[in-house]
Amino acid sequence: MTPYGEYEPDLAATVSPSQLEKACPFLAPELDEDRLAETFLDGREQSSRELGYYNSISAAHVEEAEWRANGSSGGMVSWLAAELLRTGQIDGVIHARPVSPAPPGGPFYTYGISRTVDDVAAAAHSHYHVVEMSGVLEEVLETPGRYLFIGVPCFVKAIRRLQTLDPRLNERIAFTIGLVCGHLKSVNWSLSLGWGAGVPPEELAAIRFREKGEDIPAKSYHFAVRARGSDDFLVHDAASIAGGRFNTGAMMLRACDFCDDVVGETADLTVGDAWLPEYQFDWRGKNMIVIRSAHLEALIQAAFNAGRLSLTPLSARQAADAQSGGFRHRREGLAYRLEGKKARGEWHPVKRPFKVRPPSPLRRLIYTLRQEVSLISREAFVRARSAGNFEVYAGSVRRAMQRLRFAELVSAAPRILSVRIRHVLSKDRRS
Template structure:
């Protein structure tokens, strides 16, 4: 069997994110998306590449290690697709304005401020689009969620919440080409990039895909993440269904949300995420490809949306969006929403926006150079990136190294245990080391490393590791 380029250069190298655009681009039923042993969707080669294969599968891959110069990074792609954006910042790319706020109607039933739902409904109402491609529940399936097409407000509302579960766009673009009309697509940064790459290759997709809604992402999770959380609620991994990742507590803060799922008797079991521990900063159950992404704010979307993890917004249990508009249509939707009192939104300075996603910028920009250097030292290729300088302190390098090891270990341990209690025991030492290193880094930020202060830090080091 002739080997497919995307399998050789991306999947086999641990850089596949599961977007599935290669399946449509390759054609000839060469590739099929399947779950890997660690719970990630990846393409598998089921037939030899046909004579018409020209490496199209690789050309639409967001982690292509050798892209053409005009699509080398998000910066080059933005020049093609975001010509309305006159402002530019190295951290967030091209943009028009930055905001914070929420939809007065959709906030309560959305994961964050409901601005994504409002925007998509507004696009349908204005007849700017005919269809929305977003993640929705799957009835009677172990997959739980998948990308599906909506054409009405009612259908759209079924996909109003965030799902931290592997999904793929494989096969969706075939429907895009079949149906008459314009489309909007919702996705995380790597998925949005793959859509733009597909539009670059195929003029039909460039014409029919009218609008992209980008969801700021903390990392793509394995199916193991949902299984682990279900087990933490007391539900057997083999029996849980309808996982719900962001159950809000209106009386508390934005970060004080719960996970819930149904057991075999259709009874919902829940657990507060603060009782589970840090699922994001540790790297648990995360895709390896995420460690080589430098797009924090979904730079190629028409509108980018995330959680406002800054005061005073994070104190509001119903959630608040941070917003980046990058096209005139996106900007007009926000402005008209403010004027009609359908949106409660205020302008947010660029500095405040970056502060709202500080963890993401620290990891994906400041720490990227270290991870790239480590990967290259192992003889592995890396896609072109814009933040390759390795300027971390020795302590921060240890922190990033521990996150990488915890990510890998969590997948191996869960595959073997499938039980939250046993998993927690086996992961405890590694997580404790990371926690202690993080504390030491906080001490180092507060104090200089000279004279008596250095002695104070060493006492703290000894105390932490005692």
């Protein structure tokens, strides 16, 4: 863990460069998402340029028990993990879990293995927090069994690559669930939220993301923090904290600017938020699921037929629209960032070719300003911790974000108006 709240690899001398390249999701371009999907997925009935291969797509939420209420959205990830455990199809779930007690300064989440339904439930919610999986994979190698792996797209892609390198992992990781991802945040982002809410970094004991409530719209990101020595969580709107708006890119990992997989194209099943007009104002949450496994599709369909799940079919176009911001940043924005790297003669990963229209001058400005916010926030927080003064960070970030917010509002105004009109019309139709 670096002072920036990011993990960097400890490259053992016993690991060959060729193995490193094949394992790293940003290197060895011949092992891209398309190739890995063709190798591992049996659900390839259809495909789209945004989603990759898929069998079916749905808007979904869990009807039974408290899975939906206790999840950050529709509860589908935790429910499916628990269902596979309950029915004996797996022996453990490899996923991010809260660290308790967290050491001063974090990390607050780490990869671990849940072997009971209660353990799965305890790790519910979204975790916008950097993690690494070397330790948990050592445990998998030492402990035979069948496992479900849950992670963001680049982690699932890394797992797929490792499965091609190690037959034990190929045999033991029976299922994978991908999480729709905007980008990963450093530990320092969690610390900044806590500090902005009045809990200094060394006093922050725990943080939860995506709190729910009837007065909190689904798209409004509220978080909760707990100070050391207290049993109470304090809930705050992330938008009220400097750098707290997720999509502005504060303390984003730099690799995330060179990823093109929004929806975990190599995973057996992907789960994200159904950010569509008819769902995005429902505080209870609604998932979008993209199924690429015949086995998981049959399991989910049986649960739907039994009244345990709610499923509404979606088209590939609707699914792409539900994560349109992510696709703009990872396709149009990626092409612009790669173009800049090439023009400056700088190294960059080799990515899949996508046909995208050149971004407008306004969109180019937005992508440039997001990179500035990411870099400025990263450095400013380290200075703020050294000075013991949150305003060193907050002032720098606010100045960096002013131009970005203005450019984003100008760009998004027509889209926001359209979404609100469609939401009102959908409410009228339902009534």
